[in-house]
Amino acid sequence: MNARVRRHGRALDLRAGRVDMNHGSGGRATTQLVEELFLRAFDNEWLRPMDDQARCDLPPGRLVVATDAHVVSPLFFPGGDIGGLSVHGTINDVAMAGARPLYLTAGFIIEEGFLLGDLKRIADSMAAAARAAGVSVIAGDTKVVERGKGDGVFITTTGVGVVDPALDIHAHRAQPGDCLLVSGFIGDHGVAIMSEREHLSFDARILSDTAALHGLVGAMVQAVPTIHCLRDPTRGGLATALNEIADQSGVGMHIRESAIPIRPEVRAACEFLGLDPLYMANEGKLIAVCRAGDAERLLAVMRAHPLGAQAAIIGEVAADPFHFVEMETAFGGSRMVDWLAGDPLPRIC
Amino acid sequence: MKFIDEFRNGGVAGSVARRIHADVVAGRTYRIMEFCGGHTHAIARYGLPDLLPDSIRLVHGPGCPVCVLPIGRIDAAIALAREAGVILCTYADVMRVPASRRLSLLTAKAAGADIVMVYSVQDALSLARAQPHREVVFFAIGFETTTPPTAAAILEAERTGLANFSVICNHVLTPSAIQSLLDSPEVRRLGRVQIDGFIGPSHVSTVIGSRPYEFFAEEYEKPVVIAGFEPLDVLQAVWMLVRQINEGRCEVENQFTRAVTREGNVKAQVLVGRVFELARTFEWRGLGNVPYSALRIRDRYAGFDAERRFGLRHESVPDHKGCECGAILRGVKQPENCRLFGTACVPDNPMGSCMVSAEGACAAHYTYGRYRREARAARRPAAGAS
Numbered sequence: 001m002n003a004r005v006r007r008h009g010r011a012l013d014l015r016a017g018r019v020d021m022n023h024g025s026g027g028r029a030t031t032q033l034v035e036e037l038f039l040r041a042f043d044n045e046w047l048r049p050m051d052d053q054a055r056c057d058l059p060p061g062r063l064v065v066a067t068d069a070h071v072v073s074p075l076f077f078p079g080g081d082i083g084g085l086s087v088h089g090t091i092n093d094v095a096m097a098g099a100r101p102l103y104l105t106a107g108f109i110i111e112e113g114f115l116l117g118d119l120k121r122i123a124d125s126m127a128a129a130a131r132a133a134g135v136s137v138i139a140g141d142t143k144v145v146e147r148g149k150g151d152g153v154f155i156t157t158t159g160v161g162v163v164d165p166a167l168d169i170h171a172h173r174a175q176p177g178d179c180l181l182v183s184g185f186i187g188d189h190g191v192a193i194m195s196e197r198e199h200l201s202f203d204a205r206i207l208s209d210t211a212a213l214h215g216l217v218g219a220m221v222q223a224v225p226t227i228h229c230l231r232d233p234t235r236g237g238l239a240t241a242l243n244e245i246a247d248q249s250g251v252g253m254h255i256r257e258s259a260i261p262i263r264p265e266v267r268a269a270c271e272f273l274g275l276d277p278l279y280m281a282n283e284g285k286l287i288a289v290c291r292a293g294d295a296e297r298l299l300a301v302m303r304a305h306p307l308g309a310q311a312a313i314i315g316e317v318a319a320d321p322f323h324f325v326e327m328e329t330a331f332g333g334s335r336m337v338d339w340l341a342g343d344p345l346p347r348i349c
Numbered sequence: 350m351k352f353i354d355e356f357r358n359g360g361v362a363g364s365v366a367r368r369i370h371a372d373v374v375a376g377r378t379y380r381i382m383e384f385c386g387g388h389t390h391a392i393a394r395y396g397l398p399d400l401l402p403d404s405i406r407l408v409h410g411p412g413c414p415v416c417v418l419p420i421g422r423i424d425a426a427i428a429l430a431r432e433a434g435v436i437l438c439t440y441a442d443v444m445r446v447p448a449s450r451r452l453s454l455l456t457a458k459a460a461g462a463d464i465v466m467v468y469s470v471q472d473a474l475s476l477a478r479a480q481p482h483r484e485v486v487f488f489a490i491g492f493e494t495t496t497p498p499t500a501a502a503i504l505e506a507e508r509t510g511l512a513n514f515s516v517i518c519n520h521v522l523t524p525s526a527i528q529s530l531l532d533s534p535e536v537r538r539l540g541r542v543q544i545d546g547f548i549g550p551s552h553v554s555t556v557i558g559s560r561p562y563e564f565f566a567e568e569y570e571k572p573v574v575i576a577g578f579e580p581l582d583v584l585q586a587v588w589m590l591v592r593q594i595n596e597g598r599c600e601v602e603n604q605f606t607r608a609v610t611r612e613g614n615v616k617a618q619v620l621v622g623r624v625f626e627l628a629r630t631f632e633w634r635g636l637g638n639v640p641y642s643a644l645r646i647r648d649r650y651a652g653f654d655a656e657r658r659f660g661l662r663h664e665s666v667p668d669h670k671g672c673e674c675g676a677i678l679r680g681v682k683q684p685e686n687c688r689l690f691g692t693a694c695v696p697d698n699p700m701g702s703c704m705v706s707a708e709g710a711c712a713a714h715y716t717y718g719r720y721r722r723e724a725r726a727a728r729r730p731a732a733g734a735s
């Protein structure tokens with residue numbers, strides 16, 4: 001710890017202590033919480049001065065900024081927790097521009113009564129995820145709300161990165177004839193969250209796929225700088241993300257059900273619950289759209305990366321004035337794959 | 350997935366489809382009603398019509414419990430949740446059914462009513478046990494498949510002295526609905542609806558058996574095939590019906606031999622008989638009042654009947670003027686014949702009940718099949734174009 005850290009009498013009780021309204025008052029208790037919990041976890045040259053802002057240098061390139069609020073329930077789920085998720089989610093949003101993420105800021109809204117030990121676990125998980133991704137958490141804020149006015153903790157993160165100005169990766173750039181690729185098994189995160197819900201206690205050994213994708217994206221854009229679109233299919237799943245791209249690009253899509261990678265356990269869980277894996281959330285997968293001539297090369301690069309080992313070409317972009325996504329079913333028929341309607345799950349990311 | 354993938358095998362589907370193509374008689378139309386919303390969903394989800402000859406028309410039936418639930422019963426449930434301070438529990442789809450004054454259970458919940466989505470009636474029992482000072486009301490809905498669990502829950506509540514649990518019973522009966530369709534003027538006198546055969550739901554028959562359908566086959570001379578819900582089950586059932594129709598047979602055939610018997614599940618039937626009796630009449634959305642088409646809780650268990658316990662009254666409320674759910678449920682119209690379909694009435698904002706559940710004819714058509722309509726429209730030259 002930095003020598004400038006003030007003494008607050010007794011240290012935070014990380015075993016049985018709880019967040020109370022004093023921790024949000026802005027006084028000594030707030031500073032103690034920030035210093036002993038967050039600063040200790042994220043420790044870096046930008047946070048250490050304890051200013052209200054961070055000043056940082058950026059390498060050449062265009063600035064890319066994304067912000068994402070995380071309200072997942074439960075906070076700890078198979079394969080991850082809200083801490084790691086809040087880092088990965090925002091890094092991935094930055095990375096989907098083909099950018100290299102550099103810095104994060106984090107805002108915490110904590111409910112009165114939340115266990116300090118759990119908060120430390122979450123902060124440590126965030127710090128580990130950020131370190132692994134080579135990204136620093138350089139500014140933050142904490143607020144405490146009364147018991148019953150939050151749900152444990154909500155985390156909003158903002159990510160800053162830079163992108164090579166030569167790259168032009170946008171969801172409106174899909175063109176008829178382009179190929180559609182997905183980086184791996186879909187639906188893992190949605191089913192992992194589902195399996196933890198107390199009134200749906202089925203025993204699925206499915207872990208969330210939460211992961212930072214910028215390494216994979218870096219390899220992809222290096223091999224195929226002309227990639228047209230990248231998107232991480234989070235809430236609403238693959239189906240909704242494809243519809244978004246189709247809508248933004250003003251095109252249709254044809255996909256093949258038999259080509260979409262889905263784990264047997266995920267298919268089984270969805271079957272059991274009457275859900276469609278195409279609409280299940282992912283937190284470590286991406287969709288790529290590229291020219292048909294580049295597709296095999298891009299696929300090979302994706303498969304060579306640990307986060308893209310199960311990557312597959314799942315279909316093509318087509319001209320369609322209605323911007324529909326159509327799927328050839330494994331059964332031999334065809335059907336539409338529509339936007340998600342309603343909400344098949346409670347808060348998942 | 351074992352025991353699933355076998356019934357979704359595209360190769361086998363292709364060979365069954367070829368046999369159907371070979372068996373259909375040229376110039377003849379086969380109108381087959383799939384009674385159950387589960388079949389409607391499977392047909393749309395797997396793109397079954399693509400495999401069938403044009404001469405086979407699949408007509409969607411009224412077998413979606415959410416779709417046939419009358420507005421008045423939802424209104425009464427909303428009023429109970431809002432005014433009597435009870436915890437109202439129900440299955441997910443019911444939450445979105447549009448009721449009067451642009452309300453639904455979902456909007457009532459957002460406005461503060463204590464409404465809980467449950468996956469099983471057992472969840473409602475657990476809630477009642479956990480909150481002994483609150484009245485917990487289970488809004489029970491479904492055909493014969495969901496009735497035995499409700500009966501078991503009422504018996505369990507009685508056995509364990511759970512006095513704060515009660516049920517609004519909306520359990521309806523498949524055979525009565527089919528009979529009502531066959532007796533309707535559109536079918537009998539006006540000839541507006543031609544139905545050549547029925548696909549019966551296998552899950553209903555695992556409970557009631559195949560015997561109740563023998564009456565239709567004989568009395569109305571309509572062939573029935575009881576089929577499973579996997580796409581290959583449905584395809585095989587279509588083939589079996591085509592052959593019955595060609596040969597002029599009107600029999601009850603069982604495609605789902607892996608679980609359906611003629612007698613059904615006698616233990617479940619006894620359980621249901623202990624707790625429920627036939628209601629003299631029940632209002633169905635689209636079909637109106639259908640005699641002896643639903644169950645009510647027997648007097649012996651009146652304490653668990655929320656309708657009696659809270660003195661609930663059901664008003665009969667007409668559908669939206671433009672809504673064609675009634676005609677669609679009777680097979681008179683197709684979803685695309687409704688002027689609200691896909692414009693004012695969409696899954697995110699359903700106006701009629703057929704757009705609510707994934708098993709509703711309109712929702713299934715909107716989600717999986719409207720591409721065809723749009724594609725056809727796109728191919729048609731615009732009016733006035735030269």
